[in-house]
Amino acid sequence: xxxxxxxxxxxxxxxxxxxxxxxxxxxxxxxxxxxxxxxxxxxxxxxxxxxxxxxxxxxxxxxxxxxxxxxxxxxxxxxxxxxxxxxxxxxxxxxxxxxxxxxxxxxxxxxxxxxxx
Amino acid sequence: xxxxxxxxxxxxxxxxxxxxxxxxxxxxxxxxxxxxxxxxxxxxxxxxxxxxxxxxxxxxxxxxxxxxxxxxxxxxxxxxxxxxxxxxxxxxxxxxxxxxxxxxxxxxxxxxxx
Numbered sequence: 758x759x760x761x762x763x764x765x766x767x768x769x770x771x772x773x774x775x776x777x778x779x780x781x782x783x784x785x786x787x788x789x790x791x792x793x794x795x796x797x798x799x800x801x802x803x804x805x806x807x808x809x810x811x812x813x814x815x816x817x818x819x820x821x822x823x824x825x826x827x828x829x830x831x832x833x834x835x836x837x838x839x840x841x842x843x844x845x846x847x848x849x850x851x852x853x854x855x856x857x858x859x860x861x862x863x864x865x866x867x868x869x870x871x872x873x874x
Numbered sequence: 875x876x877x878x879x880x881x882x883x884x885x886x887x888x889x890x891x892x893x894x895x896x897x898x899x900x901x902x903x904x905x906x907x908x909x910x911x912x913x914x915x916x917x918x919x920x921x922x923x924x925x926x927x928x929x930x931x932x933x934x935x936x937x938x939x940x941x942x943x944x945x946x947x948x949x950x951x952x953x954x955x956x957x958x959x960x961x962x963x964x965x966x967x968x969x970x971x972x973x974x975x976x977x978x979x980x981x982x983x984x985x986x987x988x
Contacts, residue, residue: 858925
């Protein structure tokens, strides 16, 4: 079964507007972490934001915020005031249980965001 | 500060040839190390991870193998490449501690098997 689901293969947004990229996850582990990465055309993976399963507040990092709805198992990324440089692939990822020493990240299939001028 | 080096950046190899991709980490000790593969336009698939020297776990049965001969060195290999081995290979590392530490990725190797 898919552990991380990103249902939007592609999205468009007008420059300076906000956009929400969806991510749902599946886990029975009470302790987990959720991540968003940006991958520009160069291929590098750029860490954007992290949300822990026990965090009470939604994570924010500059123009990025994570809309964490634990009961719905969703962790949507909100980008405010989109810029042309935000055009890229965006990946949601999950890391389960700190007791698992692998700390491996499981990634979704990604959403390609295109910012229109 | 910590850095991760991955090479080569691009590689074109014929079917049946061997493969060796190398990844090294600087500025940290005893990291967890990972190899991911990304098919064109797709997400990242975890291939191997290592929690210590000589310790390799495979996530997906395949034509590839991994080794960790030194603490900060992780190697991805194949004896005979297949066309299906084409893709973008990313090495990553993480700290072994509880917290918000993200995985750090190398620049990737774009492998084309012809």
